[in-house]
Amino acid sequence: MSLPKKMSLTTTMQSALLIAALLVSGGGLCEFARADDSAPPWPTKEWRTSTPEQQGMASASLADLIDFGATHELESLLVIRHGTIVAEAYYAPFRLGVKHRMNSATKSVIGTLIAIALKDGLLDSPDHRVVDFFSGRTIANLDDDKRAITIQNLLDMTSGLDWTEPLGEGRPKSMFDMERSADWEQFVLDRPMAAKPGAVFNYSSGNPQLLSAILTKLTGQSALDYARKRLFEPLGVSDVFWRSDPSGVSIGGYGLFLEPRDMAKLGYLYLRNGVWDGREIIPPSWIERVRHASVEMNLRDFRYANLFWVAPASNAYLANGYHGQRIFVMPTLDVVAVATGTGHSASIGKEIEMIADAVKSDTALPPDAAGQARLASRIQDVGTEKPQPVGETPEIAKAISGKTYRFADNALRLSSLELNLDGPVPSYAYEIKTGRPDHPVERFEGPIGLDGVYREAAPASQGITVAKGAWSYDKSFVVQFGELGGDNMQRAILSFEGKGVDVVFVAESGPGAKLHGEVVD
Template structure:
């Protein structure tokens, strides 16, 4: 873009900021929205608007899309006054694919608990937990455990002894998943403090809440959600894994939603639990989530399985690897972000709030701004355009290893794999062991790009594979694989030595493994 165009866009944006600053401040102070804005319900589809029609600056949103794109993000969506003003999808991810929400799932489980209260299935959040599971023989019962309530589960202040460190093998969460009775495992945990005394992030708390849905409704959390939450909101993209041996849906993670449906869930909270004239959850529930009664970590507050930054006028559902549903009530905004950030990569929620807030210039429509609109369109297009990574040469070794099958015995349960480098489509095949007697192995296959870009495979039952690879020296081939919509990137480094291969595996969750294989006859 020519420098004079950029300069004019900057000047226009500056003038609009000065003109709209007072109106934006009035909106931030809680000025009432026009009645027609209160009646937008995106049950069937999301209305779309230009940012200027909703009092926002297209140039500011273009800058935000560019900033978000410097991280490993999949999508960004901004809704104001019930209308989409900007949405970007970062290649190779594309619109419409359900995304792994990780711990955003917890906020949904909390919401299902609120629906039980609204419907009268649950009498009170002050109900003692062990009374609700009175048929179970619960271990380590003392006065503190007797005092543990549904509310203390919702606030992560249950007081249970619990260690959660990003899915390491010895942590409490992973021991829960290995237990034949996960609900019983959580209930049996000894107490470390009195309920309500302090915040301790604990995946067992929402697991108990999910189990409670089974007891109070006769349905697992997913089936209950489909009828009581997803259907009324028009959410159709939901996927939520499998139930455990007791028929309980995983409560702490596992839910998939598309960004549009994530925004619908956030919009329910922005509208104080109301949807098309029906109170889905109590407004008092939303207020408690917004206020964040419990001091959490890193400056955040917490309540009802929602995080909040009251000083910023914001509250949010957050999940690992940058899954986010952000609510800014005074600005009448819902923002959605999905991604695959590693644990050592941070995209500041506080910075995101500031960037969105700066793009708000008025609570009323602004004049059309063709230059700023062009900047926004360009930013969205660039986000959807994949930037190729560097590619090296191709060694002679390719002719020896292409199409050959390598056998393994390892903790990843990989039986064998094959890489095909020759021909028009480079591809990989992996066979893994299963626990099923009728199908002891399972075969996965896909394409990979050798030009620095991901190649997408045809859709499979588990999703869409996207992979790319390159030779980093004469003997080592590195492949990056994704299943689009999952908050994970897999990195495979394969070093060949005659008829043997050493594979180093690492994923976004921080799991690492080294495999040793040998070429089969």
């Protein structure tokens, strides 16, 4: 079934209900989705869909998985068996057809591009020394150990470079320092050595940053452009955004945005041993090395290889990103799953366990009308925001509406803010200083839901902003906002007094801020 890329919330829900009805009835979409098909399907243009039972999975178990996602900060969840979507949920306000930030799952894509460069003959060997690609640079702390770092060391997080980026709780100091530097590759290359190459696993977004820069040197184009031609285009992936560093190098450790269905295509490519519709994209030996990872991580039950996390006891591996952005590959079960989220509460082990528990047979199961109905109901429920009664508009809403509050220079670059909260369509408008003489400020505006339901602004360069707000008991206005799929939801508390407004930003991740603005007559 092919769905439009951009759909309204109403259209999306209508489509979801139609899909749910067809799945429960066993008609329409289900006719061509059979667990005993001899040839695997190729979702280049569209994914097939069926009931879970037709692919040997239990609807009731998948309904439990959907519920787990609702209580563990998930924004989307897809389960694919035998090349067929058997469960697909989007947790409101996130929805179908929107790209999601992949965070560190980007690393696995960089690794995949290195594999393709090897296949293309652009890279001679993963044992090639890294410093050879940066011979024109003066590198600090250069010793025999640093000279010995190989591409494979970068892929396995065993470069030995000194780097602070904890996998658990803790501040990723080195990553933040890299972001503040003018030359990211130089920053990474200049790090002192903390261990011999290949000796110790140490997680680092600096390693894939060097790999991205090396890809640019090998291909003469950014990792994004190389991926478009050699990876995304063959898979039928077109809706892509990838952040770049100040030098124009695609960020290697994070920064890639894909729709969840397209993330699943990457997993499916690995599940099919690097082959897509008869064409080898990735060398099978590359995937074998992932499946038989030998590098011990500093986390129990996990190993690492080629920028993938591996769970040997579960016969599973995954691309894994901050806040639960995950592409699971489970070869022995013929399963691919995708989860995107906004928090840390969903454990990898629990997600793998629940997905595996839903697999009951290698062939089709008898229909389960009750289980299918429950699954369809849970998918509909998590994808629907629940409007709340809107109380009487307070007098302060009328007093501040339409006024423009201006702010002194600040780290957030917020220049002005205007709210209109007493009309039929509550809205906001704000301006950000760009630092560009030719375009000093950029204006953003959109609606605000006052009934507990997010409202969407028109799509813009930064994505689709959603916002909702409510007046608190002390007459402060609390607004929640962020980009759909951006993993960046924030809360701002606005307190008004006379001609002034105090704004406290509370970020779900990262530092907050406090600002003061004044109405300028």
